[in-house]
Amino acid sequence: xxxxxxxxxxxxxxxxxxxxxxxxxxxxxxxxxxxxxxxxxxxxxxxxxxxxxxxxxxxxxxxxxxxxxxxxxxxxxxxxxxxxxxxxxxxxxxxxxxxxxxxxxxxxxxxxxxxxxxxxxxxxxxxxxxxxxxxxxxxxxxxxxxxxxxxxxxxxxxxxxxxxxxxxxxxxxxxxxxxxxxxxxxxxxxxxxxxxxxxxxxxxxxxxxxxxxxxxxxxxxxxxxxxxxxxxxxxxxxxxxxx
Numbered sequence: 209x210x211x212x213x214x215x216x217x218x219x220x221x222x223x224x225x226x227x228x229x230x231x232x233x234x235x236x237x238x239x240x241x242x243x244x245x246x247x248x249x250x251x252x253x254x255x256x257x258x259x260x261x262x263x264x265x266x267x268x269x270x271x272x273x274x275x276x277x278x279x280x281x282x283x284x285x286x287x288x289x290x291x292x293x294x295x296x297x298x299x300x301x302x303x304x305x306x307x308x309x310x311x312x313x314x315x316x317x318x319x320x321x322x323x324x325x326x327x328x329x330x331x332x333x334x335x336x337x338x339x340x341x342x343x344x345x346x347x348x349x350x351x352x353x354x355x356x357x358x359x360x361x362x363x364x365x366x367x368x369x370x371x372x373x374x375x376x377x378x379x380x381x382x383x384x385x386x387x388x389x390x391x392x393x394x395x396x397x398x399x400x401x402x403x404x405x406x407x408x409x410x411x412x413x414x415x416x417x418x419x420x421x422x423x424x425x426x427x428x429x430x431x432x433x434x435x436x437x438x439x440x441x442x443x444x445x446x447x448x449x450x451x
Contacts, residue, residue: 210296
């Protein structure tokens with residue numbers, strides 16, 4: 209069984225080498241066949257060059273480049289389209305951030321849960337028992353908890369609390385099904401795209417679960433690209449988009 213680890217990246221030159229090195233270490237210990245895809249979303253720094261150098265030394269790494277910055281939603285679109293074309297239905301897609309805040313060694317548990325419990329999606333969750341956020345400002349914590357309550361009210365998925373986490377494992381088959389079921393699965397370009405995917409999955413009745421995530425925000429390299437007001441506005445717009 210293949211596990212594709214996919215990272216959308218925009219101006220991540222400060223940390224992308226560390227992320228890829230940690231994935232390499234995880235791959236060496238994993239029981240699964242690991243491949244890596246980086247989607248560089250029009251970076252203006254050396255992100256793509258760093259990934260190209262790493263890919264030249266490790267044939268399990270691939271790079272797709274957007275010529276201009278299109279936003280996180282377009283990056284995830286590219287990843288989903290790639291997965292639908294290159295993975296079998298029983299293979300697994302893992303998405304994670306490229307800023308060094310996600311620990312790739314958690315992927316083993318995520319994939320094991322996905323398979324052993326016959327789930328469609330497993331989320332690495334700050335809100336699962338044992339999860340937490342380190343180095344995140346209080347206001348951002350407040351926003352994330354408000355988002356959790358909002359989505360549990362309007363788009364409930366059994367066993368899911370963290371709707372905005374980008375650290376997820378999907379059965380490739382559910383990605384293929386969603387792309388067929390929704391004319392446009394992802395319509396948002398910002399960080400709200402992860403919540404949009406979860407909201408639409410809630411309408412599909414997917415089987416899902418969580419594993420605890422310790423979000424190491426103090427390890428983040430570079431400035432945050434999340435625009436909080438725009439993201440919150442995007443959450444409310446989903447009420448009209450997802451029926």
